Amino acid sequence: MSPCAAAARPRSRGGHEESASQTAGPYVHIGLAPNAAGIPMFGGRDFGAAMIAGDPAGPRIVLTCRVLDGTGAPLRDAMLEIWQADAEGHIPPRDPGLAGWARRACDAETGLWRLETVRPGPVAGQAPHITVMIFARGINLALHTRIYFEGEEANAADPLLNRIDPPERRATLMAQPGADGGWHLDIRLQGVDETVFLDV
Amino acid sequence: MSEPPGGLIPRARGLHPPALSPDYRTTVLRSPRLAPISFSSTPSEETGPVFGHDLIGETDADLINNFGPGNAIGERIIVMGTLRDETGRPVPDALIEVWQANAGGRYRHAKDGYLAPLDPGFGGCGRCMTDAEGAFAFRTVRPGPYPWPNGVNDWRPAHIHFSVFGHAFGQRLVTQMYFEGDPHIPLCPIVRSIPDPAAIDRLTARLDMAATIPMDARAWRFDITLRGRRATPFEGRP
Numbered sequence: 001m002s003p004c005a006a007a008a009r010p011r012s013r014g015g016h017e018e019s020a021s022q023t024a025g026p027y028v029h030i031g032l033a034p035n036a037a038g039i040p041m042f043g044g045r046d047f048g049a050a051m052i053a054g055d056p057a058g059p060r061i062v063l064t065c066r067v068l069d070g071t072g073a074p075l076r077d078a079m080l081e082i083w084q085a086d087a088e089g090h091i092p093p094r095d096p097g098l099a100g101w102a103r104r105a106c107d108a109e110t111g112l113w114r115l116e117t118v119r120p121g122p123v124a125g126q127a128p129h130i131t132v133m134i135f136a137r138g139i140n141l142a143l144h145t146r147i148y149f150e151g152e153e154a155n156a157a158d159p160l161l162n163r164i165d166p167p168e169r170r171a172t173l174m175a176q177p178g179a180d181g182g183w184h185l186d187i188r189l190q191g192v193d194e195t196v197f198l199d200v
Numbered sequence: 201m202s203e204p205p206g207g208l209i210p211r212a213r214g215l216h217p218p219a220l221s222p223d224y225r226t227t228v229l230r231s232p233r234l235a236p237i238s239f240s241s242t243p244s245e246e247t248g249p250v251f252g253h254d255l256i257g258e259t260d261a262d263l264i265n266n267f268g269p270g271n272a273i274g275e276r277i278i279v280m281g282t283l284r285d286e287t288g289r290p291v292p293d294a295l296i297e298v299w300q301a302n303a304g305g306r307y308r309h310a311k312d313g314y315l316a317p318l319d320p321g322f323g324g325c326g327r328c329m330t331d332a333e334g335a336f337a338f339r340t341v342r343p344g345p346y347p348w349p350n351g352v353n354d355w356r357p358a359h360i361h362f363s364v365f366g367h368a369f370g371q372r373l374v375t376q377m378y379f380e381g382d383p384h385i386p387l388c389p390i391v392r393s394i395p396d397p398a399a400i401d402r403l404t405a406r407l408d409m410a411a412t413i414p415m416d417a418r419a420w421r422f423d424i425t426l427r428g429r430r431a432t433p434f435e436g437r438p
Contacts, residue, residue, distance in 0.1 A: 031299025138226030
């Protein structure tokens, strides 16, 4: 092996290098949300199907999003997972009415992803946000991003948002309030409004 | 109050396939072109959902018998391994979920039109938790290879999809397990999206005759390593 090739190799971590990621493929739903995909498994229970587990404190919100490819077309085969704080900003949530974690397939016809949840509180000096992982065919390593809320005062001091340069790109993480009281965000994988993805 | 979790060690990006891997054509329109923003992990990534062993049913990890009439058709196999993080520590009580094609190479999915038949006794997914030492095991049938629309004549090697939760959401990993000796491994554009041959080798399960059950099932060993985290200041104290 040439010295350059050797230098390009990932450094060893004591013989325990991380396993490489592979795409979740087109059929991620049959593995991770089989009942939603029409396959009766595990006594009918899909993990992550219910974010609201009781009567959690805080304002209820309906969050929708779409993931758009380089042509602007929505991914209809994607699966999104989220992880969030409760309304008091505890992560993991201490509110027994909130799971904190949800897993949901995008709609097979429209690509729309929809979740009923609670607006999270600020976490450890960070503005209220929701952590998102995107899994789909053609995505080799799950894409990690966040959803913030447009108009939230704490956004101005959020350390991660302030890291984003140019500042105009921060808008790609801002869910917008809709006329129906819900919040919506389009996640763009490519293009002039490409979403900010994270290496955290 | 519980102990603060250790911060996550930065992900070894060079071990993972790049987002844009043009030979795997779907990545061309689905890969971000700008660099990701680097940021030290925060509680949002250092914590994660907790799953309990009580959430797992008795037959959930037995793909031969966890769907329909069961007794799935095909080579009966056991897939077993240990989940560790990159510091070498076993990861106990972690959720592992798997999904796969049946022995003919067909998925139980409305959009899979491959001409191999569906097996009424095979659903194609299972789940289990790692034990106190990070060990896990599934029983299933060996999935078949199948053609897929990428190049004109691309075939996937036989594989099982794995979804793994560690103890932090930032450790989340979805990957695939391949079988030692499969001639399709070096030909597959999805496998070849991984830049490091050693990393491909680590996704390749080994036949383990010591764990094989005579006259029943062969065993394949597949160890998984998750992104690591620094020890907490409290770890190891009495």
